[in-house]
Amino acid sequence: MDLRKIKKLIELVKESGISELEVTTGDESIRVALQGTSPTFTPSNPAVVVNAEPSISEREQQPGQLVEAPMAGTFYCAPAPGAEPFVREGQSVSSGDILCIIESMKMMNQIESPGSGTIVQILVKDGQPIETGTPLLRIE
Incomplete structure (x- = not known):
């Protein structure tokens, strides 16, 4: 289009x-x-960006709920450069809290927490290109 x-x-x-x-x-x-x-x-057909990521068996062995990218784009942990990140490791979150932003096709898409818990691990770096299904965070 x-x-x-x-x-x-x-x-x-x-x-x-x-x-x-x-x-x-x-x-x-x-x-x-x-x-x-x-x-x-x-x-409808997002571009695929090739990234090295942990194997499925490695991801399944770690505890907690994995939050994966619903689309391809660029991962951002804060609303603007130099701003405080939406979440940090060890922070408690509730269902619907904004975890990060994925920029796709020049549009900023907010990614919300699927449930309540604590951010155990942030798996990608700020500004990193990601693809659909890339693990972003782990919540326990």
Whole structure:
């Protein structure tokens, strides 16, 4: 899908007051949704970035709930450069708390905690490219 069309759809969502718009054309699909005051974009076929990561058996042996990336993009632990991170290892979180941001297609997507617990481990570095399914954090 053409970048100009995507920008036009984002503007349409902002101006119309709707919170979400999904468009399918042939084999391409795009969903634009507003979260608070900023729109988000979820690609139907995200780009794949190759990263070295622990094997599945290594991940399964460690205790706690693994939070994985729902999309490909760039991982950010803070809302802006130089700002305090959303979470730190050892910090308690509740369901729905913002854990990090994934920038995908120039859109910032907030990743929320799936449940309550304590951040045991942050598995990726700030600014690191990630792919869908990349383990981000471990919560106990």
